[in-house]
Amino acid sequence: MLAEVEGSSASLAATAVGDYRDEATVLKFAAEVDVITFDHEHVPQPVLEALVASGVAVRPGPHALAVAQDKTVMRERLSAIGAPVPDWARVTDAGELGAFLADHGGVAVVKTPRGGYDGKGVRVVRAASDADDWFMSAGEAGLLVEQYVPFRRELAQLVARRPSGQLAAWPLVETVQRDGVCAEVFAPAPHAGVLADEARALAERIATELDVTGVLAVELFETDEGRLLVNELAMRPHNTGHWTIDGAVTSQFEQHLRAVLDLPLGDPSPLASVSVMVNILGGPSGEWMPDRYARAMADRPEVKLHSYGKESRPGRKVGHVTATGDELDDVVARARAAAAFFQG
Numbered sequence: 001m002l003a004e005v006e007g008s009s010a011s012l013a014a015t016a017v018g019d020y021r022d023e024a025t026v027l028k029f030a031a032e033v034d035v036i037t038f039d040h041e042h043v044p045q046p047v048l049e050a051l052v053a054s055g056v057a058v059r060p061g062p063h064a065l066a067v068a069q070d071k072t073v074m075r076e077r078l079s080a081i082g083a084p085v086p087d088w089a090r091v092t093d094a095g096e097l098g099a100f101l102a103d104h105g106g107v108a109v110v111k112t113p114r115g116g117y118d119g120k121g122v123r124v125v126r127a128a129s130d131a132d133d134w135f136m137s138a139g140e141a142g143l144l145v146e147q148y149v150p151f152r153r154e155l156a157q158l159v160a161r162r163p164s165g166q167l168a169a170w171p172l173v174e175t176v177q178r179d180g181v182c183a184e185v186f187a188p189a190p191h192a193g194v195l196a197d198e199a200r201a202l203a204e205r206i207a208t209e210l211d212v213t214g215v216l217a218v219e220l221f222e223t224d225e226g227r228l229l230v231n232e233l234a235m236r237p238h239n240t241g242h243w244t245i246d247g248a249v250t251s252q253f254e255q256h257l258r259a260v261l262d263l264p265l266g267d268p269s270p271l272a273s274v275s276v277m278v279n280i281l282g283g284p285s286g287e288w289m290p291d292r293y294a295r296a297m298a299d300r301p302e303v304k305l306h307s308y309g310k311e312s313r314p315g316r317k318v319g320h321v322t323a324t325g326d327e328l329d330d331v332v333a334r335a336r337a338a339a340a341f342f343q344g
Helices: 023-030 045-053 062-069 071-080 094-103 128-141 194-209 252-260 290-299 328-342
Strands: 088-091 108-111 122-125 143-147 151-161 167-169 173-178 181-187 214-223 228-234 274-280 304-307 319-325
Touching: 023 045, 045 062, 062 071, 062 228, 071 088, 071 143, 071 228, 088 094, 094 108, 094 128, 094 143, 108 128, 122 128, 128 143, 151 194, 151 228, 151 252, 167 194, 181 328, 194 214, 194 228, 214 252, 274 328, 290 304, 290 328, 319 328
Parallel strands: none
Antiparallel strands: 088 143, 108 122, 108 143, 151 167, 151 173, 151 214, 173 181, 181 274, 214 228, 274 319, 304 319
């Protein structure tokens, strides 16, 4: 593993430390491994192309990863394959944004095409001037604007794909967002019905059409009319799949490695009727919270706790807890009780 800096949580498992944006550094690291894969989408395309040119197996490949790197490209490709998405446009100035607002009820969602995550780079706008500061730095690439979608809930479908084409999907999950950050995940999504089959088929089609290798997370809106719309994609193990570590026969992390190595995929079946993952979203700034983990473990020995080795700050994902069982309300209560040790 190539970690970006010394002392990062990734450095605990790293064999090298260096800048993933530096071509020479990445090529040197790649010379010692069989396959290159990623835990985020930010590796520059020139670096990816240099890896491919040098004969390194890059999975997912640059052509697939480009779709996850740029939200405008994502919308273009999803629209081209007929995947259901919110109405959208690329806008380069306030005039174009104003025209979109006029056609969509006076409210829309503006996104920076690159770099946004966990609520960053996303803004609800009601006036053409609401994104002036972003237009100043966006340049010719412009911004992505989408219709504001009233939705019933947010869902996520994870699927893994090998280069040979084999696919494996976990159950559809429901996600709970707070301040733009995933706070809780319920697996499987309660009362999903036929949407579960539709979501799986959609994710498998996207993975195949985009030639994804590894884990693909498809974030979805369930609209008030009961339709599915694709919100965003991630081509890596994803926060909405962390429940699989303790709640599935094969976790998303093992499955991702199987997929990028083109090994037979594991069984994604759940181990319990219900799994609930609750993110630990920081606490007092600068605290490592080992005592809190000890107290949570003592109070909730049946709940699995995971620390990411990150210094705490309010709102930062520093770990998660997972509870499993037969009844949703009981499992949710136990997971929340364990996570409560890390709040305040």
